Structure formats: structure tokens, C-alpha cells
Amino acid sequence: MGFYRIGVDVGGTNTDAAILDTTPALINAPSRGVCASSKTPTTADVTSGIYTAIVHVLAKAQVPRHDVRSVAIGTTHFVNAVVEADPRRLSRVAVVRLCGPYTRAIPPFSDFPPHLRDIVGGPVFYLDGGLEIDGREISPISPKQIADTVSEIQKAGITTVAVVGVFSPLDHQGAQEETCKKMMLQQNPGLSVVCSAEIGSVGLLERENATILNASILALAKRTIRAFCQATQDLQLDCPLYLTQNDGTLTSAATAAERPIQTFASGPTNSLTGAAYLAGLDQRGRTTTDSQVLVMDIGGTTSDVCALLPSGFPRKAPNFVEVGGVRTAFPIPEVLSVGLGGGSRIRVDSAGDAVTVGPDSVGYRLTKDALVFGGDIMTTTDIVVASGKADLGDASKVQHIPASVLAKARAGMTKILERAIDDMKVSDQPVTLLLVGGGSIICIDALEGVAECILPPHHDSANAVGAAIAKVSGEIDIIEILEGRDEQAVVEAAKQQALQAAIARGADKDDVAIVEIDKIPLQYVTNKAIRLVVKAVGKLAAPTAATASIDGHPISWASAEVDEPASETPAATVASSTPPSLLPKQTASLNLDTYVPEVTDNVWYLSAVDLEFIATGTGVLGTGGGGPSYLQYLQCLDWLQGSEAKGRMRVVAPDSVNDADVCVFGSWYGAPSVSGERLPAKTELTTAIDHAVRLSGHSHFEVIIADEIGGGNGMSTFPTSAYYDIPVLDGDLMGRAYPSMEHGTPYVYGHPITPCVIADAKGNVGVVLEAESNRRVEELLRSHCVNLGISTAVAAVPLTCDIVKKYCIPNTVSQAWYLGRAIHRARRSKTDVVKAIFETTPGKLLYSGKIVDVKRDVSRGYTMGQCTIAPLSGEEREGAGCNGVAETRHLVIPFQNEFLYAAYIDPAGSDASKQEVICTVPDLISVLGQDGEAIGSQELRYGLRVNVIGIAAHPLWTGDERGLRIGGPQGFGLDMEWTSLGPYQASRSVIAEFNRG
Structure with a gap:
């Protein structure tokens, strides 16, 4: 008797089916056990197309139906509902964040397209709960808050809920989210509750968005999978039903009905795994070494x-x-x-x-x-x-x-x-x-x-074969403290957890193996904390009966009754209870050549378009660091449309303020791995600034300036300025991004950085009153930062504007705007991005090539490493519009968050001392993708085609020994002299160019 598995892949045009005999002798044959395959047009209802494809493949193979042991389906049906924003197939979703005081700076649905948000956007609730990155609770969850929230959700007539806890993927078994879910269902069993830890990994906004989308298609998924079960039952197939997931593994019908988003991209994965199986790579002794x-x-x-x-x-x-x-x-x-x-x-x-x-x-x-x-x-x-x-x-x-x-x-x-x-x-x-x-x-x-x-044989049905032979996986994602422990033993214990998870979900215990181990050290922590991601995979165990289980759910055609969801008001007819969202990509339909910023009486009032330009430009000025600008951009959009601002976000030229005016500073401080998950509360920066002003003895302040224009901190001043109703100075204290507070230009030239204040959203405030050096200030702040969860706000002592005007880098907000506009224009017109950049900010193209190696290490709180770039081939150079003599040497770029220097090396040589340095800090080195978007040091990876550009630093860095000692090679422990890129050219001013009145 054969052991047959049927695989089905539903594409946009055709539905493919294949039937395999998994008897070992046939699997090892050249045909790989494929008995038959078929192709039929995909139908609007999806199910009838699947039915027809299975009928055809069974007829071709002449296989007894009682010998079919499993059916696995890959489908695009669920993702199509989202892509098409179909209100008939999407439900409104209430969002519950377990976050304590955090995350309010970027509300849920912030970066949804307006038309989709109008369909799925429901009420939002911020409740106690959430974790720090090291596993400590931000606050315990509150049963009373949860009960009140359920009552509000019922009043809104919503039955679908997304629960999102800060750092919940690192919570063992997602305890807080699961507890919240149980409490909600005890009060209202009719709710459908999706926990984010089951959907995605660290990165709150992206995981939350995925959880919302998953929740919005739950009703559709349950109806569809119920129909799949019924259709195959009509075919008299009494065997388990599985769906294929994005990662190429199987999930049960019951689990897929709860997590349909995990099937969104199963099609390409099915093709890939099917091709590898049909080609017999596992049999031919082929390895990827x-x-x-x-x-x-x-x-x-x-x-x-x-x-x-x-x-x-x-x-x-x-x-x-x-x-x-x-x-x-x-x-x-x-x-x-x-x-x-x-x-x-x-x-x-x-x-x-x-x-x-x-x-x-x-x-x-x-x-x-x-x-x-x-x-x-x-x-x-x-x-x-x-x-x-x-x-x-x-x-x-x-x-x-x-x-x-x-x-x-x-x-x-x-x-x-x-x-x-x-x-x-x-x-x-x-x-x-x-x-x-x-x-x-x-x-x-x-x-x-x-x-x-x-x-390979049956190459035209590789996607269906991939579905039929898909395996089962188990994965764990945990934080472990290695201090005082045997690292090998900790990793081994994690591997065993992953193996047991795979077996529990249906993997053959004799076949399951570890296929992936990622060890990610946490930045800034001193207890050797490490994030472990371990994945185990095994082939599907032979069912002992028709009710084989996976994910712990016994599931067969007869028992696969997925309940129809209770009917509710169609999503399209219910007004969203959340305010309309601004489209995150403001330039999508804008005429970039005619757009003019609003500058009146020498005051530049920022629009959403200006913010998008500046966000792109701050990425270039981030020189590999500074953190991504995207989250700060969304915070700015939230303030732009919100009611909390006392005034409009606006920018003025440094020379327009009085010398006696007081300027404040405030920036985000910590690790990107935390700031992207434990989003800010809106209060941290203003708390730090208020205490810094009080400690300084000043009774007033008139303006604010960015500590660094590079990366996300280049935009952090805009919401703060709206809160205080004061303008932002068109400039900053670095002209780029640097890794520490001591790199602020006034501090380089002897002006005080203390008293310096660090604050979080829970009311914790730390102060460095005095220190023996600015570097010592940095060390003390870093210690505070670790204790407060590795993401805080910091504010140095305010300075009068006569000092700020003398020691700031002028017009850098304008520079970011011009850079961003140039990049967006070049993308739209499909012209040379680098040329467009240099037309607004003079610089030098250092190298065009492809990344061939990246080495990283998280040490002393910084992302450190080195990137190696190889030259493009002749055809690649031609396609990229490169002119001149082709470079044959490779380029290396070491980084410490930011890029430190660029040097030619001989790819065949091993003597690092023979490198030819062509650009060093403090000059700016930026790595750009083909579309001009800046690539941070954390985003570098093999195969990216990049342009490396250099921009000359301000004379405050290069014209004085003090600047070079702190911001040049010596400041980073490099045994090399500063290599001048050329003369500095100040950016022109948006205010001067576009002023009216």
C-alpha cells in the first residue's frame, strides 16, 4: 500500500496539483515519487479550482483515495484580500497595546494607507503591561483595565482584536499577551483575539501591522478553510488538511484559520522547495559549502x-x-x-x-x-x-x-x-x-x-510538489543572560526546546534537526545578554490514523469544522473610530518640480512633504548611524495632525535669533533594537529638557536645535518644538551623526555639557551634574541608559544663542531637505541619483560596486564591523551609468555605528597595512542603494549594489586640532591621519530661497 501526499498551489492564473508516493524506494527514484501533476485555471472562489485540480490528479495517478494520507494547500487568497483592500472580506480590528506609559508617540494604523485604514481601523487602547528587552516587566497587566476595554470593544460592535505587547516575542510563551487574551475571552467568548507574539518578531510597529492584517482576515480565513475541508470531504479523502506557510513548512488547517498571514507568501517558497526536491539535491551529496x-x-x-x-x-x-x-x-x-x-x-x-x-x-x-x-x-x-x-x-x-x-x-x-x-x-x-x-x-x-x-522533472509543477513535501518546523526566540553561565549549555537547551516544538507540531522525531541558530548580542547591556533564535525542521510524521496532528490540533476532514464567525456590520459601512491618517509617502502623487515649501517672514512652516524630504536627507547625513528616520517621521506626522501641539513645527535661521536667547537640546539615546520596539511615550524629551533648564538656572528658552542631523535624531526636535511652540534652528551640533554626546561641536570647543539629564516615560530622571571629562559624561549616561531599558531621552545644559550660532553647523535642516528632494526627483525621473545629490550638496563619488563581505560585532554598545565592496563588472557598470576607468581594487569601510573611513585594498593581498585610505572621519561617508536611499551599518548585506559618496565636513571639525582629536581618526583609535576630501561648501538655505513677505 502506498503512502500518498497531495500538494496544491493556488496561483493568480493557475491552480497546480501533484500527487506523490512517499514510499522510500520511490522517493529515491529519478521521478522523486511524483505520480502525476495537473494544472487548471484558478477560480474566483478558489475552492472549486482546488477541487477540480485534485480530481484531475487523482484520475491521472489512479491512486486509491483511502491511501492519500495528507493534502497540503498553498494559496494567495488571503493576501489578495489585503492587497485589493476588499471591504467584503476584511473586518474592523480593535488594537490593544500592553505598553504601560510607552508607545503613544506612534499610534496604531499610523502608516496604513487611508483607504485600508478606513476599512479595518477600530478603537485603540493603551493598557498596563509590556516588557523591557531584558525581560523585566514595564508594568504588570491590569485585569480591571482589560475588563473595561472589553466593554468598550463590545460597545463599538467589534468582534476582532489585536493584542500587542512590548517585547512580547521575547516573553516565554507570550505570557502577558496570552493572559490578556484569556481574560478577554472569559468576559466575551465571541471575540476573535490575535496575539502579536504568534505573528512576528521584534519591531513593534511592523509586528503590530501584521497582527492587525491577520485579525482583519480571520473571518475570511475561517470561511475559506472550512470550504477547503468540505470540498475535500466531498472528494471522499479522509486525511489531514495542511496549509503551507511563508517559510516553506506546514501548519494545520485549524492553525491556518487563526494565523492566515503566515500563508501569504507560500507560493514562491513552494516553488523553491519543490525545485530542490525534484532536482534531488538531498540525494546527490551536494552541499552548500x-x-x-x-x-x-x-x-x-x-x-x-x-x-x-x-x-x-x-x-x-x-x-x-x-x-x-x-x-x-x-x-x-x-x-x-x-x-x-x-x-x-x-x-x-x-x-x-x-x-x-x-x-x-x-x-x-x-x-x-x-x-x-x-x-x-x-x-x-x-x-x-x-x-x-x-x-x-x-x-x-x-x-x-x-x-x-x-x-x-x-x-x-x-x-x-x-x-x-x-x-x-x-x-x-x-x-x-x-x-x-x-x-x-x-x-x-x-x-x-x-x-x-x-x-528537474515535473519542473512546471514544482510549486505543487513543494506543497506536498513541505516539512514541519519549531522555532524559539528568547533572551538569555550568559553572565556566570556556560554559553554552550544555554544554546544546547534552546536547541532542545526548538526540537521539541517541532515534534509537538507533527515533525518526525527521527528526522527533525536544527537548521538555524542566530545569536544576537544585545547592545549596551553589561550582563552578556543575548537573543537566541533557534529553528528546527523535520519531515511530517506518518499519521497513525486519519486524525494526524500538527500544532497540537488533531485535524481531519470530518473533524475540521471551523466555526463560522458571528455576523457583524460590514466593515465598509462602519465609520472608523480613529482619526484619518496621513499617507506616510506624501510625495507619491506630488509634482516635485513645482512644490514650494511654506516660508513666510523668514519662518519655514513644515508640511508632511517637507518631513518626507528631510527624513530621506537625514538618512544620507546619518553616515551609517543615527538610527532609522522612519519612526521619527511617523512621530512628526502624528504631531502634525494632532491636537497636543501648542504651535506649528517651524524652522528659523540661526542668525535670526538674538544672542541672549536660550537654546535647548534634546535627543533620543540608546539602542535601535529597543527604540524600534518600545516606542516613545511623547513625554521623554520634554521631561529631560524641563529638568535641564531648571538645573541650568535659566527661566526661559526660545529655540531648540538638533544634537545631530544624521538619522532619526535629525527629526526629533520637530515634535518637541511644536509642544513648546518654539522654532527649530536650521542647523545642528555635528553636521552628521556621531556615536556619542561628546561629539557635539560646542562641547568639543570647551562649552559645558553638564548638568546633563536622562529621562524615561515612567518618571525616572537621572542627572550627571559634573564629570571629569565629556567622555566620562558619556560613560555615566550610558550606565543610566542601560538601567532604564536602553532607550531614553537626553538633554544637555541649555546654551545661549551666541555660543550656538558660533559653534553649530548651519543650514543642515535645509541640507537634509535639499538632499531628500533631489533623491525623490531622481527616482521619479529615473535619472542619476548621485549626480542629483551633488548638484545640491557637493561631494565625491568614492566607489560604485557590490557588497561582497560584511563582518559585525556588538561591543561596548556600538555596532562595529567592516564592509567590503567589490567593483562592478563591465556590463553592470554600463547598466549603472558609470563612466571613466573601471576600478579593480576593492573598498573596505570599517564602522562604529557610523562609517569611519574608506580605503582601497588589493583583493588578492593580505597585508592590511597596504590599504590606500581615500576618505576618513570627520568627512561624511554614506553608502547609498541604487535608489539613493541611505543604507545604515546595520542594513549592510552581501549582494547589495551601492554607491559610496563622500561629503566634506565643516571646518569646526577639520580646521582645528580639537575637532580632529575628537571627531577624526584619533578619536576612534585609528592609527591614520585625516585624509581631506576637499573644501567644505555650506548648504544653501530653504528659508533664504523660498521666503515670502
Whole structure:
């Protein structure tokens, strides 16, 4: 008797199905046990298409239905509801944050597109609870608050709730969120409650967004999965139903009905794992120590490329993923799509000299429009047939294509594929390429950098095969204190937890193994705290009966009755109880060439558009550090539309204020890993400033200036200025980002930094009254910061404006605005971003290349390491618009949060002393992506194509020994002299250029 598994993958056009006999002898055969596969059009209701596909594949295979032991389905149905913002399929969601006094600076739904927020946006509640990064409670949860919240949710007529606790993913078993959920359900069993710790990892806003989206489609998921169960029951298949997840593993129907978001990106993952299985990589003794495996799925319009990691699973997408315009963070494969498929159009100019390939395609009309099928449009399929590489249609209809056109078209197709492969490489090792998909016939020529190209059997159904052979995983994500403990023993215990989690979810205990261990030291802490992420994976255990379990849920067709949700008012007809949101991307439909900022009587009043420009520009000036500007940008938008501000956010020139006026300072201080999770409360900066003013003896203050213009702190002054109804000075104390308070220019030149105040949202305030040196001030502040949770506000003693005007870097808010506008304009017009930057801020292109190595270490509170960049190939240089003599040397950029210097090295040499330094601090070094967006030191990774630019520092840093001693190479312990980039050129002023009246 066979042991059969059916896999189904529902795509936008077709639904594929495959049936496998997993008997060991057949699995080891060349066919890998695939008995049959089928393809049928995807139906609007999804279910009937699945039904038809399974009927077809069963008929082909002639398999007894009682021998089918499992069915696994991958579907895009749920993500489509979000992307399409379909009010018929989405529910309103109430959001409950367990956060104590924190997170109010950025409310839920802040970065939702307005149309989606109008559909799903429900009431918001801030309750006691939440954790610090080291596991301490911010505050205990309050049963009374939870009870009152449930009553308010009932009054609003909402039945779906997202519970989001600060640092809940690091809470063992998500205890606070789970306790809150139980209390809510005890009071109202009709609620559907989703806990964020089950959905995503650290990064509160992105995890919360994913939790909200998951909650909004719960009703749809339950209806759909119930229909899946019914359809397969109608097929008389009495076996477990699974859905495939984003990471390539299985989840039960019951669990998928509760966490549908974890199935959003299962399609590409199914194709990748199916391709690797069909190619027999596990049987051929192939390892990824001497090669890397990429999978290319070629369809009619696009080619999708994924990288296969040593674990056998796809490389995860970095940072965040946008779903329906919403920034989210949950495990999802990184997929590169390029405009080349079997239906891509081939165009030839009148002289026959220029031949272009795509990116537009005839798509599903291929069998009507292509030449070989009697149409009048030349496609890549026609090129393949004319080249004698495929037997499709009528070859006589393409015999007229000149050999020169064939050669140029094939070269163009090859170039596109080679570029995509190179973009997705995870190392410089040789590439093994697995080709799948119906359009894979267009890959007919050898590809540079590809050591082996494999077209596996059943390649056109690899996605369904991937669903059928998907495995089961178990993952833990915990914080452990290593001080006084055996690290190896701690890691081993974590591995055992992950193994047991996988077995509990249905993995075969004899097959399960650890596939991934990430050890992430925590910044600033002194007790050797480390975050451990461990993943175990194993094949699905053979069911002992028809009710095999996964995720701890026994589930069979007969028992898979997922309750229909109680009906509620359709989301589209219910007015949102939260205020309308400003679109985070303000420039999307703006005419960038005609936009004029509001400057009246020498006062610049900031708009949402100005804030977006400045956020982009502060990223460039962050020189690798300063923290991301995105969260500060959202805080600014919240103040812009809020009622708490006493005045408008505005900027004035330093020379417009009186010498006797008092200037205050206030900035965020701590680790990005905390500030991105324990969002601010809105009160920290003003608390620190108020105490600093009181301690200074001043009775008034008139203006505020940023400590550093680089990164998120470059925007932190704007909400504070609105709170106090005072202007921001167009300048800052660094002209860039630096890692410590002592790098403020007034302090470099002997003006006081103390009394210096540090504060959190819980009323804790620490003061450094005096210290032996500014460096000692930094050490004392850092100690306070660790005790207060590694994310605080800090304010140095206020200074009079005569000092600030003399020692600030002028016009840097304007500089950030001009930089941001230039980048957005260049993106819109598809022109050279670097050239656009230098037209507004003179600088030098130091290097164009591809990152080939990144080394990191978290030490002394800083992210330290080194990035190595290799030159682009000739074709890559041409495609990037690079001119001049090609550089053959590599470039290294060491960093300590910020980039310290850039130097040429011989890639073949090992003598580091022979490096040629071309730029050092205090001059600014920024690494930019191809779209001009700045890349922070924490975001560097292999394969990114980057431009490295240098901008000369202000003379306060370079014209005096004191500036170079603190901000130059010596200040970072580097044994090298400052290498001048060129003369400093001050930024022009937005106020001077656009003033009216």
C-alpha cells in the first residue's frame, strides 16, 4: 500500500496539483515519487479550482483515495484580500497595546494607507503591561483595565482584536499577551483575539501591522478553510488538511484559520522547495559549502529568483515587507522578480540594429499573439523556437527572423537572467541554478557565473510538489543572560526546546534537526545578554490514523469544522473610530518640480512633504548611524495632525535669533533594537529638557536645535518644538551623526555639557551634574541608559544663542531637505541619483560596486564591523551609468555605528597595512542603494549594489586640532591621519530661497 501526499498551489492564473508516493524506494527514484501533476485555471472562489485540480490528479495517478494520507494547500487568497483592500472580506480590528506609559508617540494604523485604514481601523487602547528587552516587566497587566476595554470593544460592535505587547516575542510563551487574551475571552467568548507574539518578531510597529492584517482576515480565513475541508470531504479523502506557510513548512488547517498571514507568501517558497526536491539535491551529496543554489521560476511575464540557504529553506527578506502598502515584519522569502518570461515582447528598430527584450509581455495571450501560434507579436518564445531550442507551434512562422536579431535577442535575454542571478547571490561561490516554471524554455544559453543549470522533472509543477513535501518546523526566540553561565549549555537547551516544538507540531522525531541558530548580542547591556533564535525542521510524521496532528490540533476532514464567525456590520459601512491618517509617502502623487515649501517672514512652516524630504536627507547625513528616520517621521506626522501641539513645527535661521536667547537640546539615546520596539511615550524629551533648564538656572528658552542631523535624531526636535511652540534652528551640533554626546561641536570647543539629564516615560530622571571629562559624561549616561531599558531621552545644559550660532553647523535642516528632494526627483525621473545629490550638496563619488563581505560585532554598545565592496563588472557598470576607468581594487569601510573611513585594498593581498585610505572621519561617508536611499551599518548585506559618496565636513571639525582629536581618526583609535576630501561648501538655505513677505 502506498503512502500518498497531495500538494496544491493556488496561483493568480493557475491552480497546480501533484500527487506523490512517499514510499522510500520511490522517493529515491529519478521521478522523486511524483505520480502525476495537473494544472487548471484558478477560480474566483478558489475552492472549486482546488477541487477540480485534485480530481484531475487523482484520475491521472489512479491512486486509491483511502491511501492519500495528507493534502497540503498553498494559496494567495488571503493576501489578495489585503492587497485589493476588499471591504467584503476584511473586518474592523480593535488594537490593544500592553505598553504601560510607552508607545503613544506612534499610534496604531499610523502608516496604513487611508483607504485600508478606513476599512479595518477600530478603537485603540493603551493598557498596563509590556516588557523591557531584558525581560523585566514595564508594568504588570491590569485585569480591571482589560475588563473595561472589553466593554468598550463590545460597545463599538467589534468582534476582532489585536493584542500587542512590548517585547512580547521575547516573553516565554507570550505570557502577558496570552493572559490578556484569556481574560478577554472569559468576559466575551465571541471575540476573535490575535496575539502579536504568534505573528512576528521584534519591531513593534511592523509586528503590530501584521497582527492587525491577520485579525482583519480571520473571518475570511475561517470561511475559506472550512470550504477547503468540505470540498475535500466531498472528494471522499479522509486525511489531514495542511496549509503551507511563508517559510516553506506546514501548519494545520485549524492553525491556518487563526494565523492566515503566515500563508501569504507560500507560493514562491513552494516553488523553491519543490525545485530542490525534484532536482534531488538531498540525494546527490551536494552541499552548500562549495556552491550556492538559486531557484528561478520563469512564467509568462516574469522570472522570480530565490536563494536556497544551507537549511534547505529560502533566504528571508531583510528588514520589513510591504503588504497592501502596509509595512510589516514576518518571515517571508526574499524574491526578486524581473520582467522576462515566455511571453515577453521582442522589439526591433527599423534598421534592425537595436533589439530590446520586454519588460512588457503578451501574458496569457501567448498562444494567440506569438508568431509561432499565428499571431503578429514577436516574443521570447518565438526566439526559442526559431533557434531550434523548442518544438512549439508552427516553426515555419519564425523562419524569417534574421540571425542577427536572434543573436541580439538571445544576448538580451541572457543578460537579464544573469543580472537577476547575480543580484540574488548570497556569496561569491559558484551557482547551481534550478529552473522551474512553464517559461523555463527561454533559458537556452549558458549563463555566466552559473556552474550548473538543472531542469528537474515535473519542473512546471514544482510549486505543487513543494506543497506536498513541505516539512514541519519549531522555532524559539528568547533572551538569555550568559553572565556566570556556560554559553554552550544555554544554546544546547534552546536547541532542545526548538526540537521539541517541532515534534509537538507533527515533525518526525527521527528526522527533525536544527537548521538555524542566530545569536544576537544585545547592545549596551553589561550582563552578556543575548537573543537566541533557534529553528528546527523535520519531515511530517506518518499519521497513525486519519486524525494526524500538527500544532497540537488533531485535524481531519470530518473533524475540521471551523466555526463560522458571528455576523457583524460590514466593515465598509462602519465609520472608523480613529482619526484619518496621513499617507506616510506624501510625495507619491506630488509634482516635485513645482512644490514650494511654506516660508513666510523668514519662518519655514513644515508640511508632511517637507518631513518626507528631510527624513530621506537625514538618512544620507546619518553616515551609517543615527538610527532609522522612519519612526521619527511617523512621530512628526502624528504631531502634525494632532491636537497636543501648542504651535506649528517651524524652522528659523540661526542668525535670526538674538544672542541672549536660550537654546535647548534634546535627543533620543540608546539602542535601535529597543527604540524600534518600545516606542516613545511623547513625554521623554520634554521631561529631560524641563529638568535641564531648571538645573541650568535659566527661566526661559526660545529655540531648540538638533544634537545631530544624521538619522532619526535629525527629526526629533520637530515634535518637541511644536509642544513648546518654539522654532527649530536650521542647523545642528555635528553636521552628521556621531556615536556619542561628546561629539557635539560646542562641547568639543570647551562649552559645558553638564548638568546633563536622562529621562524615561515612567518618571525616572537621572542627572550627571559634573564629570571629569565629556567622555566620562558619556560613560555615566550610558550606565543610566542601560538601567532604564536602553532607550531614553537626553538633554544637555541649555546654551545661549551666541555660543550656538558660533559653534553649530548651519543650514543642515535645509541640507537634509535639499538632499531628500533631489533623491525623490531622481527616482521619479529615473535619472542619476548621485549626480542629483551633488548638484545640491557637493561631494565625491568614492566607489560604485557590490557588497561582497560584511563582518559585525556588538561591543561596548556600538555596532562595529567592516564592509567590503567589490567593483562592478563591465556590463553592470554600463547598466549603472558609470563612466571613466573601471576600478579593480576593492573598498573596505570599517564602522562604529557610523562609517569611519574608506580605503582601497588589493583583493588578492593580505597585508592590511597596504590599504590606500581615500576618505576618513570627520568627512561624511554614506553608502547609498541604487535608489539613493541611505543604507545604515546595520542594513549592510552581501549582494547589495551601492554607491559610496563622500561629503566634506565643516571646518569646526577639520580646521582645528580639537575637532580632529575628537571627531577624526584619533578619536576612534585609528592609527591614520585625516585624509581631506576637499573644501567644505555650506548648504544653501530653504528659508533664504523660498521666503515670502
